[in-house]
Amino acid sequence: MSAHFSRIAGTGSYLPKQRLTNQDLVDMLAKNGLETSDEWIKTRSGIEARHFADKTELTSDLAVYAAKAALDAAKISANDLDLIILATSTPDHLGGFPSTACVVQDKLGAKPGSAAFDVQAVCAGFSYALSIADAFIRAGNFRKVMVIGAEVFSRILDFQDRGTCVLFGDGAGAVILEASDEPGILSIALHADGSQRDILCVPGRATQGGIEGNGFLTMDGQAVFKLAVKVLEQVAHEALEKAGMKPEQLDWLIPHQANIRIMESTARKMGMSMDKVIVTVAEHGNTSAASIPLALDVGIRSGKIQRQQHLLLEGVGGGFAWGAAVIRY
Numbered sequence: 001m002s003a004h005f006s007r008i009a010g011t012g013s014y015l016p017k018q019r020l021t022n023q024d025l026v027d028m029l030a031k032n033g034l035e036t037s038d039e040w041i042k043t044r045s046g047i048e049a050r051h052f053a054d055k056t057e058l059t060s061d062l063a064v065y066a067a068k069a070a071l072d073a074a075k076i077s078a079n080d081l082d083l084i085i086l087a088t089s090t091p092d093h094l095g096g097f098p099s100t101a102c103v104v105q106d107k108l109g110a111k112p113g114s115a116a117f118d119v120q121a122v123c124a125g126f127s128y129a130l131s132i133a134d135a136f137i138r139a140g141n142f143r144k145v146m147v148i149g150a151e152v153f154s155r156i157l158d159f160q161d162r163g164t165c166v167l168f169g170d171g172a173g174a175v176i177l178e179a180s181d182e183p184g185i186l187s188i189a190l191h192a193d194g195s196q197r198d199i200l201c202v203p204g205r206a207t208q209g210g211i212e213g214n215g216f217l218t219m220d221g222q223a224v225f226k227l228a229v230k231v232l233e234q235v236a237h238e239a240l241e242k243a244g245m246k247p248e249q250l251d252w253l254i255p256h257q258a259n260i261r262i263m264e265s266t267a268r269k270m271g272m273s274m275d276k277v278i279v280t281v282a283e284h285g286n287t288s289a290a291s292i293p294l295a296l297d298v299g300i301r302s303g304k305i306q307r308q309q310h311l312l313l314e315g316v317g318g319g320f321a322w323g324a325a326v327i328r329y
């Protein structure tokens with residue numbers, strides 16, 4: 001039986017138990033002699049809290065929780081999966097070796113021999129992973145694919161750098177795509193500009209069993225902000241054009257959850273009211289590759305996002321890499 005499209009069969013997500021408010025970060029940074037405030041974090045980013053994994057929790061553990069919830073929602077078992085694609089910049093193992101997707105396959109009890117690999121496109125990772133899954137399904141190679149975004153950014157945050165450590169959190173989101181006669185993923189647009197790789201990166205390198213250079217996340221916030229606003233507008237219009245749609249036909253915008261001001265700017269430029277934007281940044285912070293599938297799952301489980309509605313997903317981040325997808329849910 002041939003099927004020409006891929007559609008979302010189910011979603012799931014997971015946030016680690018440990019929830020830190022802005023005030024918790026104020027207290028934590030004070031111990032390092034750094035000043036910040038709930039007011040600064042909230043007004044500059046929209047973030048009010050974030051979740052951090054405990055020392056024993058790995059990216060794969062967060063991913064497995066999200067994956068199980070997605071399997072339940074899709075009413076299938078791990079054994080039905082043909083492929084697991086996991087987007088992360090904080091893999092379980094140094095260099096992502098072995099891939100966290102392989103660890104998840106094992107922990108989930110998915111059938112050995114099914115395919116599994118990681119995708120590295122930082123905060124655009126989920127958009128990239130989703131497009132790969134869609135292409136595999138359309139080509140007839142696989143019928144059921146789990147796409148996961150999972151991160152433990154708390155492990156690469158420098159708590160001596162107040163400009164970054166207050167912005168990120170940990171979490172995981174998962175989506176099951178399956179072959180379908182009805183279109184689900186309507187269009188995809190992906191881009192990258194490696195010349196901008198230094199404005200958001202972990203500069204260090206693995207060497208001789210250790211790390212050479214700075215192993216923490218570094219960011220030129222203003223440069224990232226400006227570029228993000230510009231490319232997100234472009235890629236949103238590109239994905240809509242490819243789908244043959246206009247912004248007013250969209251039911252929901254599900255942007256990467258980095259900064260409420262960036263989301264407001266994108267919505268304004270697309271003529272969409274903030275009522276049509278799924279916003280989770282206040283509670284999640286920036287969870288990089290996990291942020292879009294987390295927001296998608298929250299939107300679906302809250303009852304906001306309904307079957308047959310049209311969604312625009314868009315992500316941007318380190319690389320510099322960005323992407324968008326138009327989806328009929």
Ligand code: UT7
Binds near residue numbers: 225
């Ligand atoms: O996931 C990938 C995508 N990432 C993003 O989209 C992030 C994009 N960038 C941003 O969201 C914003 O640039 C930030 C939220 C990171 C920063 O907001 P901003 O309005 O660009 O602030 P700024 O970097 O220009 O800093 C303004 C001031 C500075 O002080 P001076 O130089 O004006 O005296 C900073 O030193 O705020 C200071 N500052 C802080 N103050 C209190 C920086 N971090 C903090 C802090 N608490 N945590």
